[in-house]
Amino acid sequence: MNGHSNGNSSGDTSKPVPLWIAGKEVQTDTTFDVISPATQEKLWSSSSVSAKQALEAIDAAQTAFKTWRYTKPAEIRKILLKAADIMEARQEELASYMQKETGALAGFTGFNISTTVENLRDVAGRPANILGEIPKVSAPGQGAFLFKEPYGVIFGAAPWNAPYILGTRAFLYALAAGNSVILKGSELSPRVFWAIGSVMKEAGLPDGVLSVIYHRPEDAVDVTNAIIESPHIKKVNFTGSTAVGAIYASKAGKELKPVLMELGGKASAIVCEDAEIETAAMQCAMGSFFHAGQVCMATERILVNRKIIDQFAEALKGATEKVYASNGEAPVLVAKATVEKNHKLLSDAVSKGGKVILGDVDAKEDSAYRMRPIIVSDVKKGMDLYYTESFGPSVSLIAVDNDDEAIEIANDTEYGLSGAVFTSNLGRGLKIAKQIDTGAVHINSMSIHDEALLPHGGVKKSGWGRFNAQWGLEEFLKLKTVTYME
Numbered sequence: 001m002n003g004h005s006n007g008n009s010s011g012d013t014s015k016p017v018p019l020w021i022a023g024k025e026v027q028t029d030t031t032f033d034v035i036s037p038a039t040q041e042k043l044w045s046s047s048s049v050s051a052k053q054a055l056e057a058i059d060a061a062q063t064a065f066k067t068w069r070y071t072k073p074a075e076i077r078k079i080l081l082k083a084a085d086i087m088e089a090r091q092e093e094l095a096s097y098m099q100k101e102t103g104a105l106a107g108f109t110g111f112n113i114s115t116t117v118e119n120l121r122d123v124a125g126r127p128a129n130i131l132g133e134i135p136k137v138s139a140p141g142q143g144a145f146l147f148k149e150p151y152g153v154i155f156g157a158a159p160w161n162a163p164y165i166l167g168t169r170a171f172l173y174a175l176a177a178g179n180s181v182i183l184k185g186s187e188l189s190p191r192v193f194w195a196i197g198s199v200m201k202e203a204g205l206p207d208g209v210l211s212v213i214y215h216r217p218e219d220a221v222d223v224t225n226a227i228i229e230s231p232h233i234k235k236v237n238f239t240g241s242t243a244v245g246a247i248y249a250s251k252a253g254k255e256l257k258p259v260l261m262e263l264g265g266k267a268s269a270i271v272c273e274d275a276e277i278e279t280a281a282m283q284c285a286m287g288s289f290f291h292a293g294q295v296c297m298a299t300e301r302i303l304v305n306r307k308i309i310d311q312f313a314e315a316l317k318g319a320t321e322k323v324y325a326s327n328g329e330a331p332v333l334v335a336k337a338t339v340e341k342n343h344k345l346l347s348d349a350v351s352k353g354g355k356v357i358l359g360d361v362d363a364k365e366d367s368a369y370r371m372r373p374i375i376v377s378d379v380k381k382g383m384d385l386y387y388t389e390s391f392g393p394s395v396s397l398i399a400v401d402n403d404d405e406a407i408e409i410a411n412d413t414e415y416g417l418s419g420a421v422f423t424s425n426l427g428r429g430l431k432i433a434k435q436i437d438t439g440a441v442h443i444n445s446m447s448i449h450d451e452a453l454l455p456h457g458g459v460k461k462s463g464w465g466r467f468n469a470q471w472g473l474e475e476f477l478k479l480k481t482v483t484y485m486e
Helices: 051-068 073-089 091-102 106-124 163-176 190-202 217-229 242-254 277-293 306-323 336-351 403-411 426-435 469-474
Strands: 003-005 019-021 024-028 031-035 042-047 142-150 153-157 180-184 210-213 233-239 259-262 267-271 299-305 355-358 374-377 394-400 419-422 477-485
Touching (some): 019 190, 042 190, 051 210, 051 217, 073 106, 091 106, 106 163, 153 217, 163 190, 163 233, 180 190, 180 217, 217 233, 233 242, 242 259, 267 403, 277 299, 277 306, 299 306, 306 374, 336 355, 336 374, 403 426
Parallel strands (some): 153 180, 233 259, 267 299, 267 419
Antiparallel strands (some): 003 024
């Protein structure tokens, strides 16, 4: 594969999406097509990085790290605040890329960009608060310092479903902590990832500190292995499916490199009998079907006290129809395989006694990439839908007799990323939240929640480690002990 620099593509959609390597836009002879999930038509082609080019980007990152690690907090703040301003100024352009490449609706796209801007501004001032310690030691005449230092070159991989938030998150905390980064974006939304690199370049980030790459699906193994095997790569962060995360973690483990993983989920929303039913129903509808359920924090199981199950079911149907099942086109899913997976999960549930209370399991839309929300009641163990993450517009409605049963079901999953509890009694909500084994629980609001000030990450097969705020910075800092004799 050959590559050449292209001065400035300016988002020219008539040309292949370039890579960002060492501050330069690079076009490659090997390309792949990017298809619209909404129309199935070709949007544009994209450059595809080779393993050799990825290693060149790592070499540039290693060189850049030697000076970037000593960059003063004020300069980092200046760059990140400028990046936030640029992203706001280019919001319409950036939104169009995400809508075209992922089929996202305007509301979700706007949420992506505004949250990313908030993250940039929040992190901008945090490097000034990276502090070491001066502990007291036991030996007479001896002292010690604990320094917090950046790792070096970080490899971050981000998915397509919330590309501005997750793409920026994959490098933001590492950069702010003094590391340089290789960001590998999804092949489903390369122009979004190009745009992220473009924003950072325009903001004045020094060349080599961040490279942004993507590749053909068939090159995934060669490129990813080459990157993780590079001796310059010191830590890996990955956001995506649990299945692929396991591959990354395994490879990183073989190379003895630490990882930060944010993976799949099977979030439960627990609705107590004292909940405000209309509010709970609307929040559960949004939590289940936001971005057609293509969110790792999406609500997949709604566990409702049996005393109010009928009333809640009607309210949930009404809320879903009001917001998501209008007379317009069915929501777009980025992959046809996800639609097929959801129909298979739903058909299995119905064949084993599940009851569809909203939607049509057998409905055929005018596109294999579209699917309307479906709610299934009486879901139980033995149905594939009970345990499997649907990552689509399907949700299970399950009646429970008490809080203990709800907690038991909520914990009966290999995942643990997010959850929700609805009750008019805060103490009861906190008691339940403390017993759910998950990274986050949201009382009286939907399971989808991500903001700059709060740590984000999971437990069990939803991953480990945390993004956001000071917790995100700490993930990319290592401790060094230095002692001295007076």
